[in-house]
Amino acid sequence: MLAFVLALALTGCGHPSGNLWEGGTIPPTSATSGTDLGLGSGVRPLSFGPGDKSSPRISPSGDRVAFILDGYVVEKPLYGQNLQLETSTGFGAEKAEWLSDDSLAALKPENEIAADGTSVVSAPGTLFGTMRDGTPDTSMLLEEVMAVGALPGGEAVATAVSAEPTTGNPDEQPRSRLVLVRGPEQPLQVYLRNIKGTVTGLSISPDGREVALAVQREPGNAGEGRFEVHSYRFSEGHPRRVTRLPKGMGILGAPQWTYWGIHFVAGEQDDPTSSDASAPHSLFRIPEGSDTPELVRGVGEEFITASTSVSPDGERLAIVGRRNPGSPTNLYVLDLASDTLKAATTNQKMEIKTNPRDLTWSPDGQSVVLISRGALSGTEVYDAPASGLSSAFYNLYEVPVTNLPAGE
Amino acid sequence: MRDVILWTLGGLLAFLATAGAFLLLASFGDDAMGSDPIPRAKPSSTTSDREPPPVPLVLTLSEDQLESLQRKPGQRLALNIENGSDEELPSVELTLDVVSENTARPNKRSYQQTLGPLAPGETTEAEFEIDLSLPMPDGMKEKASPGSEGQTREVLEIQAITPEGDSAVKTAVLAP
Numbered sequence: 001m002l003a004f005v006l007a008l009a010l011t012g013c014g015h016p017s018g019n020l021w022e023g024g025t026i027p028p029t030s031a032t033s034g035t036d037l038g039l040g041s042g043v044r045p046l047s048f049g050p051g052d053k054s055s056p057r058i059s060p061s062g063d064r065v066a067f068i069l070d071g072y073v074v075e076k077p078l079y080g081q082n083l084q085l086e087t088s089t090g091f092g093a094e095k096a097e098w099l100s101d102d103s104l105a106a107l108k109p110e111n112e113i114a115a116d117g118t119s120v121v122s123a124p125g126t127l128f129g130t131m132r133d134g135t136p137d138t139s140m141l142l143e144e145v146m147a148v149g150a151l152p153g154g155e156a157v158a159t160a161v162s163a164e165p166t167t168g169n170p171d172e173q174p175r176s177r178l179v180l181v182r183g184p185e186q187p188l189q190v191y192l193r194n195i196k197g198t199v200t201g202l203s204i205s206p207d208g209r210e211v212a213l214a215v216q217r218e219p220g221n222a223g224e225g226r227f228e229v230h231s232y233r234f235s236e237g238h239p240r241r242v243t244r245l246p247k248g249m250g251i252l253g254a255p256q257w258t259y260w261g262i263h264f265v266a267g268e269q270d271d272p273t274s275s276d277a278s279a280p281h282s283l284f285r286i287p288e289g290s291d292t293p294e295l296v297r298g299v300g301e302e303f304i305t306a307s308t309s310v311s312p313d314g315e316r317l318a319i320v321g322r323r324n325p326g327s328p329t330n331l332y333v334l335d336l337a338s339d340t341l342k343a344a345t346t347n348q349k350m351e352i353k354t355n356p357r358d359l360t361w362s363p364d365g366q367s368v369v370l371i372s373r374g375a376l377s378g379t380e381v382y383d384a385p386a387s388g389l390s391s392a393f394y395n396l397y398e399v400p401v402t403n404l405p406a407g408e
Numbered sequence: 409m410r411d412v413i414l415w416t417l418g419g420l421l422a423f424l425a426t427a428g429a430f431l432l433l434a435s436f437g438d439d440a441m442g443s444d445p446i447p448r449a450k451p452s453s454t455t456s457d458r459e460p461p462p463v464p465l466v467l468t469l470s471e472d473q474l475e476s477l478q479r480k481p482g483q484r485l486a487l488n489i490e491n492g493s494d495e496e497l498p499s500v501e502l503t504l505d506v507v508s509e510n511t512a513r514p515n516k517r518s519y520q521q522t523l524g525p526l527a528p529g530e531t532t533e534a535e536f537e538i539d540l541s542l543p544m545p546d547g548m549k550e551k552a553s554p555g556s557e558g559q560t561r562e563v564l565e566i567q568a569i570t571p572e573g574d575s576a577v578k579t580a581v582l583a584p
Contacts, residue, residue: 050563051511070512089512378583379474386507386565386579393509393581 038374038391039331040346044398045390046369048081053394055095055357056369059102060154062362065369066096066104067396073106073130078398086130087138094125095357097150097157099183104130105141105157107148124162129184139184146176147202149211149254152312153363156182156189158211160199173218174198178211178232193238195230201254201356206314209234212255212262227251229262229286229293243291252281253356256310256317260336261287263296263317265305265356280304283319283334298339299332300324306354311365318344318361318368318401320354329354331370333401342404344368350391351375367398464574465500466490467566474580479562481539487578488533489568491526499524503567504536509581510560538564540582559584 037043046065047053056067058078066075066086073086073096086104087093093106109125127145128138144162151158163175176199180189197215204211213230227245232238242262245251250269255262267281283305284293299305302324309318317334319341329352331344345352353371360369374380374391382389390397468488477483485504491497504519519536526532540562562582569575 049511050507050509052509052560070510072512376583379471380581381469381471381474382579382581383577384579385567385577386563386581389579392579 037397038348038350039352039372039397039399040344042400043345046078046396046398047076048390048395049387050393053371053396054353054355055093056360056371056396057096057098057150058360058362058369059098060100060152060363062364064102065396066098068093068096072136073104075104084134085136087128088136091136091138093128095148097148098154099129099157099181100154101132101183102154103132103183105148105181106130106138107145127157127159127181129181131184141181141184142179142188147199147213147254149202149204151180151204151208152206153208155208156180158202158204160195160202160213162198163194176215180234191232191234191237195232195239197228200227200251203254203256203310205257206259206310206312210257212257212264213239214251214253214255214264216251227266229255229264231257231262242286243293245293252305253307256308257314258310258317258336259314261285261290263308263310264293265308266293280325281306283308283321296334296339298334299341303341307356307359309356309359309361309368311361312363313365316365316401318359320352320359320370331359331368331399331401333368333404340406342406344399344401344404347372349375353394362398366402367400369396369398371395372397462492462494463576464491464493464497464570464572465568465576466492467568467576467578469566469578469580474564474582477540477582479540479542481541483538483540484535485538485564486533486535487566488531489523489526489576490531491528493574494528496528497524497526497570499571500526501569502534503569504538505565506538506540507563507565508560509563 037045051069054068056065058065063078064075065078066073071093072089072091073093074083075086076083087106092108094109095107096104099105106128107125108128110123124144124146126140127142127148129141131137142159142161145159146162147160149158159179159181160176161179163177165172173196175194175196177194178191195213195215197217199213200216201214202211211232213232215228215230217224217226217228224247226247227250229242230239231242245266248268249266252265252267255264263283263285265281266284281304283296283299285296286293299319300323303321304325305319305321306329307320311318315336317336319332319334320329321332322329328347330347331352332341333344334341350372358371371394373394380392382392473486477485489500500523502521502523506517507514517539519538521534521536523532523534561584564580564582565577567575567577
């Protein structure tokens with residue numbers, strides 16, 4: 001007996017390198033993080049193969065990633081390639097967020113044909129919950145959802161829903177309401193105080209106590225279709241208008257609550273009813289206690305901002321944008337305390353998705369995940385099967401964002 | 409009592425000696441294998457002492473020909489297969505899959521051919537007649553998935569494999 005105990009103490013309880021095999025899959029040959037795949041060294045592909053990917057979200061535990069693949073929801077180990085289908089393939093999801101029980105909330109927009117008959121606009125959608133039984137079945141959680149954001153740790157998903165009109169007056173201003181969704185079998189938490197206008201984007205503060213909202217007022221009513229930034233503290237249960245933008249200015253994506261004030265991307269809009277990303281947009285900050293937005297100078301005078309996402313500690317902002325109109329799109333990280341901008345990618349030949357939903361932080365704040373593919377230049381031939389290719393198609397890339405070099 | 413203590417100490421010493429010998433052997437193993445569970449591939453070198461081993465199968469596609477393909481049935485695609493080995497290949501199985509980039513509607517079309525035998529160094533041509541028509545009726549473009557940007561592309565994956573299991577693969581992503 002003594003010998004057995006001593007043997008365990010001396011040799012350990014298993015093979016010295018046994019854990020290296022556990023739970024992992026051997027990635028395709030281009031999965032190494034040391035090689036430059038077109039975004040700079042250290043950038044690592046997390047997915048491979050054909051399919052249009054969007055809305056990446058890392059699980060609160062940090063070991064899995066979910067994303068939208070051609071309109072359906074999949075998830076997989078962060079570095080493994082064993083995809084698990086979470087919805088049916090024809091689902092039509094636009095965004096997915098993790099919930100605390102490791103299920104996912106998927107937003108499916110209801111597309112409407114615009115008045116010109118050709119374009120498709122997004123109307124309020126429906127939020128579905130996925131099952132944890134390995135099937136692509138879903139259950140309906142909430143209807144009339146206009147915007148979604150996840151609380152830290154997957155505690156809940158905050159949604160802005162279209163509130164029922166209170167009068168029969170057709171000129172009544174649209175109103176929105178906040179609802180917290182915790183899971184398929186959990187009760188909804190409804191915040192009864194309405195928000196005047198239509199919520200076009202929302203994000204949660206890193207401490208999970210407050211929501212930053214982009215709200216558009218209805219044209220022809222008070223506010224004349226102008227965009228506003230609101231904050232909504234859960235404990236207070238009512239919205240507070242932080243600022244109203246000048247007429248013709250639109251907010252792109254969701255304002256980001258940081259410990260250095262609310263930050264948002266805005267620019268001139270030709271069509272006030274749509275958030276068009278093609279026009280140059282700039283990054284603005286509303287300092288705490290102020291109602292006046294100011295340009296964030298730290299990014300540079302000519303910087304064109306496409307999307308932003310606040311870090312889990314609320315101290316940094318991931319920004320996809322361009323230094324000036326002639327420079328390539330890259331991922332940058334803005335340190336909010338020092339107002340210094342550092343490049344996290346060195347893109348020369350990749351096309352980085354600029355939709356605000358296509359940017360996310362890892363829960364530990366060590367990396368940012370974005371979606372990218374090689375710039376299209378006609379027909380391309382590769383010496384590998386399609387399922388092992390990364391830059392040929394839109395795929396997820398993990399970009400380390402700590403210890404970034406100063407300057408470009 | 410003294411005998412018991414002596415026997416215990418003796419047993420303990422014998423055990424420690426055996427365990428130490430095993431640990432020494434294990435450390436020799438670590439030196440040989442390194443810490444990687446998967447043996448690393450040797451980096452290619454331009455000044456190696458030995459000639460690199462011949463590639464058994466070489467698959468060649470003409471990019472000009474790929475560029476000229478149209479989204480219609482009856483498109484002809486020729487490709488070259490070379491036996492790069494020192495031995496005759498009795499046969500080569502060719503598989504060509506045409507799929508859409510959209511994984512929700514892959515619309516896979518598969519084509520197969522068997523070639524051979526191929527003498528060492530011999531190159532032969534294979535021609536496929538493939539259907540590259542879009543699955544939608546004329547005049548209707550395939551609707552992109554929500555959130556997708558742009559039109560989906562067609563992907564051609566060609567694999568050649570010998571009875572011995574040697575293979576070559578090419579993937580062509582056609583311009584939209």
